[in-house]
Amino acid sequence: MNDDDLDAIRFATNTLIQFRDLPIFQQFDQALGKIADRLAVSPNLDTEGMDKYIQFESTPHASGSEHLAPLLQAIRERHGIRLCYTKFRADSDAVTHYTLHPYLLKEYRNRWYLLGWDADKQHIRTFGCDRIVTLDVQEGVRFQVEPSFKANDYFAHALGITVLGDAEPEDVRFECDTVLAKYLTTQPLHHSQTIVEEPNRHVVSLRVMPTFELLQWLQAHASEITMLKPTHIKHAVIQSLEKAIARQNQG
Known part of the structure; x- marks a missing residue:
């Protein structure tokens, strides 16, 4: 990689960072931040031996990303699709067929x-792209x-x-x-989150649906809240913890 290539990368990164608060770029904010951090610690992108001093999080390749391009095209052009899909189930690996009008692609936890x-x-x-077995875009079907x-x-x-x-x-x-409250202040659970400091405690409030992901977070932090x-x-949190205790006692 020559100096012109490095200059082009720096220029593109600096340009994108200037617009990172615009709605169209907000979904890429974390990625832009990582690129900016790498350039800050190693302007010439020479990372040889750098892991002795600084290590970035290594994010594994998102499974199912091979379907993104045809799905995005189908969404943009309003073409119907057919999926062969397998669910994460302990009792079956059966494949189910679905006829869909694709609306939106969303990334969550890689x-x-x-x-x-x-x-x-x-x-x-909602379908996990990593569980799509086959994908058929029906160009003759519009929606x-x-x-x-x-x-x-x-x-x-x-x-x-x-x-x-x-x-x-x-x-x-x-x-x-106080410790968990500080973590939640720097990385809120949800945009509706508020934290009120009271004597000897902090009260966290959210306005959300009681989803699986919410229960999962509450269960994971049950000893702190x-x-x-x-x-x-x-x-629901108590029942989940009781099941966890019973399971551990079986060991």
């Missing part, structure tokens, strides 16, 4: 997901996006990739100690 209108079930469904679907609003009340149909978001509240509301989520 996995790609497809949102599409299920023509048979008549509602929006119109359902008027009720707004890509920018669909995940507004979701913590993760799960959206519970027409369910309304709920007020979720828990208390935590006290659930305040709603009651049904508190009971």
Whole structure:
């Protein structure tokens, strides 16, 4: 790589970083930040021996990314698709066929997901791209996006990739100690998050759907938080912890 190549990379990176707050670039903010950090610590991109002093997170290749190009083209051109799909199930590796109108591609925790209108079930469904066995773009089938679907609003009340149909978001509240509160301040769980400091505790509030991803986070931090509301989520966390204790006691 010669000096002109390096200058081109630096120029492109600096240009993109100037616009990182624009909506069109916000989804790439983390990637742009990593590129900027690498240029900052090694302007000539010579990283030989650099891992003795600084190590970046190594993100594995996102499985299913080979389907992104044809799916994106189908979404843009409003072509229907057919999927052969296998779910993550312990009791079966059976393949299921779906006829879909593809609406949106979304990345979450280094996995790609497809949102599409299920023509048979008549509602929006989510599919992990890494579980797609075969993909057939039906160029002769055109569709119109359902008027009720707004890509920018669909995940507004979701913590993760799960959206519970027409369910309304709920007020979720828990208390935590100062250390966890500081972590949540620097990396909020959700855009609705607020943290109120009270004597000897911090109260965290969210306005979200009670999704699998929310329960998963609460369970993972159960030793650091006290659930305040709603009651049904508190009971779900307790039941999950009781199952975990019972399983560990079997060992």
